[in-house]
Amino acid sequence: MSEHTISPEQHTISPEKHMVSREEMVSREVVVGMPQGLHARPADQLAREARKWQSRIELLNDSQRVDGKSILEVLTLAAEAGTRLVVEVTGPDAHEALEAIGTLFDRNFNEQENNEGR
Amino acid sequence: MKFSDFVSTDAIRSHVDAGSKEGVIREMTQSLVDAGSIAAADYESIVKAIMKREDLGSTGIGRGVAVPHTKHPSVSRLVGTVAVSHSGVDFESLDGEPVQLFFLLVSPPDRPGDHLRALENISRQLRDEAFCRQLKSAKGPVDIRSLLEEADSHGVTT
Numbered sequence: 001m002s003e004h005t006i007s008p009e010q011h012t013i014s015p016e017k018h019m020v021s022r023e024e025m026v027s028r029e030v031v032v033g034m035p036q037g038l039h040a041r042p043a044d045q046l047a048r049e050a051r052k053w054q055s056r057i058e059l060l061n062d063s064q065r066v067d068g069k070s071i072l073e074v075l076t077l078a079a080e081a082g083t084r085l086v087v088e089v090t091g092p093d094a095h096e097a098l099e100a101i102g103t104l105f106d107r108n109f110n111e112q113e114n115n116e117g118r
Numbered sequence: 119m120k121f122s123d124f125v126s127t128d129a130i131r132s133h134v135d136a137g138s139k140e141g142v143i144r145e146m147t148q149s150l151v152d153a154g155s156i157a158a159a160d161y162e163s164i165v166k167a168i169m170k171r172e173d174l175g176s177t178g179i180g181r182g183v184a185v186p187h188t189k190h191p192s193v194s195r196l197v198g199t200v201a202v203s204h205s206g207v208d209f210e211s212l213d214g215e216p217v218q219l220f221f222l223l224v225s226p227p228d229r230p231g232d233h234l235r236a237l238e239n240i241s242r243q244l245r246d247e248a249f250c251r252q253l254k255s256a257k258g259p260v261d262i263r264s265l266l267e268e269a270d271s272h273g274v275t276t
Contacts, residue, residue, distance in 0.1 A: 071179040078238035
């Protein structure tokens with residue numbers, strides 16, 4: 001399956017774009033499927049993908065709500081394998097952004113077992 | 119999890135000399151050897167494993183912070199250390215900023231939860247900008263140690 005590979009640099013968020021935006025909120029539940037949990041590498045992938053979109057992207061875990069565009073914030077979830085999270089996206093490109101983020105989780109961040117750091 | 123649960127205090131360095139990613143990782147891994155936290159015989163293998171992990175994507179998490187890490191069968195518990203580079207090192211971070219503050223972690227392969235909780239602790243504490251800034255301007259390992267102790271005593275332990 002091919003994915004669009006646009007580097008984050010090309011997709012910086014400009015305030016002008018926000019002004020023409022329609023605010024729309026969509027959300028879905030995702031499950032952390034990686035055996036190692038939502039550790040640094042998937043958190044980095046998540047933040048990089050989230051930064052491609054204008055919409056605000058948040059992850060919810062019980063009482064916690066974090067900014068999906070910040071690795072630091074995502075890591076504070078300490079989401080282990082099997083954790084259910086809600087991804088909430090608000091903004092002009094909310095549907096596409098949610099689809100992209102959801103796909104990362106559905107594909108377990110393309111994580112191959114047993115190769116990390118070995 | 120607290121810093122004191124995984125930071126080897128004797129391996130803390132307030133002035134790393136290295137100017138490259140690999141150089142910093144080598145210096146920090148050596149400091150863990152010197153502190154007796156890992157065996158000298160495992161040094162090269164651990165450095166290689168950490169560098170291999172960096173190849174998969176930088177562990178520069180932004181705000182001038184990086185968390186180079188690996189799993190390694192030679193350790194039976196999570197070990198780590200902290201280092202500061204006053205000049206900053208290019209770590210290919212998400213935000214493009216040079217990295218001044220490093221948390222290096224080596225964890226047993228069968229304990230992913232501990233690794234996650236250490237990352238959680240580091241990232242939660244670093245949301246405090248003052249804490250981050252004070253660590254980066256530490257004059258000696260003792261300063262870093264007391265900052266970590268202070269964070270441990272204030273933070274909610276998980």
